[in-house]
Amino acid sequence: MRELVFTLDYEPGCNAVADALADHPDARIRSLSLHATAESLWRVDHATGPPAALAAIERTVLTADYYADCLAAEDCAATQRTEVLEHTDDTLVLYSYWERTPACASVPHIALDHLGDGVLFETRNEGREYTWRIIHSGAGDLRAFFDALEAAVGDCAQLEVRRVTQAQAAASASDASPGIDGLPPEQREALKAAVDHGYYETPRAVDVSELADRLGVPRSTLTYRLRRAEAHVMSRYVGDGSADEPTPAL
Incomplete structure (x- = not known):
């Protein structure tokens, strides 16, 4: 299995979620589960942050067009829904479902097109950075994947590849740093x-x-x-x- 990690750094005004997170630097969103087929995508996300930040994120995802990862620059007529599963003082859990159209593009669907089936996804949103971790079989055309991704995001985001390697497990206890290491x-x-x-x-x-x-x-x-x-x-x-x-x- 191969591991691929990259970030999309969004320009202001190009992604409503990135804009909301940029206004609230204490907030984070990470995926708990993310699945895609050729026709659809569904995911559960966990957001943390101060109450004002979570309220802003909730407003954004419930009103923004195509929160569930659509990269289309214009209205692609996709059908989606987003539901709030939990909202406390410091936690927000969201469920999203999206049915794509021929005009739609997304990271998971581009990955399915070029890296094959059985792909696993993990994401994290911090500020304007949207970080993706993809585990795939190693088959497929990685260059075609990146070319298609760059074409889909256009001038809206800068793509930075962080890691392309054999898939690694999470760091063991003996490898982790103690104390305040790892804190924002x-x-x-x-x-x-x-x-x-x-x-x-x-x-x-x-x-x-x-x-x-x-x-x-x-x-x-x-x-x-x-x-x-x-x-x-x-x-x-x-x-x-x-x-x-x-x-x-x-």
């Missing part, structure tokens, strides 16, 4: 500031509102960043009885 920069900054300013001292030298003022961010944003950073660190150090945990594939 804004969460790492929030955690470091909390330590530096005595947020974790007893009694606390600063409360979350004061710390938010020092960092120049809303209180709700800082609370979310600290909660996510704390969960990351705790899961590494005590979550499974060891200092490390497997790092996600994406």
